[in-house]
Amino acid sequence: DAGVIQSPRHEVTEMGQEVTLRCKPISGHDYLFWYRQTMMRGLELLIYFNNNVPIDDSGMPEDRFSAKMPNASFSTLKIQPSEPRDSAVYFCASRPENRHTGELFFGEGSRLTVL
């Protein structure tokens, strides 16, 4: 399997621009998670989906952030408008339905820099 695939790997943009991060989970995985990693806060859970339905978005920082999962093989995280404090590495992770293993499979991350 190719693993969790994220794009772009690196994004540099200017404040106020829209940013879209993409994720393709591992085929057959029913859960998809978006995390944000910063030096100050570490790894924060932003939102997660089960069978394409958002289950918990309490970690989404504010209305500028939105996430969608239109089908089982694709998810997006959008920031509009972007701000310098959004600079971080954004990780997507997935796992199968069997909750007893608990293990998440991570992508390599999207490093966002907002100038």
Next chain:
Amino acid sequence: AQSVTQLDSQVPVFEEAPVELRCNYSSSVSVYLFWYVQYPNQGLQLLLKYLSGSTLVKGINGFEAEFNKSQTSFHLRKPSVHISDTAEYFCAVSEQAGTALIFGKGTTLSVSS
């Protein structure tokens, strides 16, 4: 609510020395516990996990961890580290009935010769 505290943000050690990375958690329910490793510019990989059973868990690359329920700890150990173990290590917890992992802030392990 669950939380994870990694007591050391940075741990420098010499090659072939033993190392312990400390992790404490808080939760009002039964939990699963994990250690992940992150090499530079990469995603996180699972090192080991505790779900149930034996409290001593062995993982990849010679790492092991011990679950101590009374002390709510899950410390990671390796008897002899290598330069290639230099990385960021994350402790994580999830409720047994829950879904998402909550991560600690990470410990940077730096191994030098």
